[in-house]
Amino acid sequence: MSRTAEIDLTFEYPATVAGVLSVLAGHGWGPVEPLGVSYMLEGDDDWDWTSVEPEQAAKVVAMLDSDEVREQAVAIALYHPQAATGGHLLLRRDRTTAGFSPVVDRRKVPGAPExxxxxxxxxxxxxxxxxxxxxxYELRDMAD
Structure with a gap:
């Protein structure tokens, strides 16, 4: 049996990747995870993650917030190095709703590791x- 965990987020105004990262940076989060900087753009029929070197983080953030992709959903991996955990942040097309999936070294409940x-x-x-x-926000942790 597998599990799916997600946090749905609703913002007062359209969020940007740069804005979210700016707020979270003061709390230990950043865009550099074990694979580098991973991001995704909404494609025609598929979603393909791309990973680049950490030095390209600012370029990736600028691209995800650019006018060229404003009508597309975008995603970026977030990582908290001190806690050794992270996940994927998806900003939906309207940019006022988002989702976070804790999929990078997900933190587990002691005594209930599933x-x-x-x-x-x-x-x-x-x-x-x-x-x-x-x-x-709304939390879900459900068995599939």
Missing amino acids: MTDMVWYVQNLVYPLLEGGLLG
């Missing part, structure tokens, strides 16, 4: 986003 430690993600990801115009 479950995600959603409390940790709320404290370390969701609460900081209140500084960035977060209006609400």
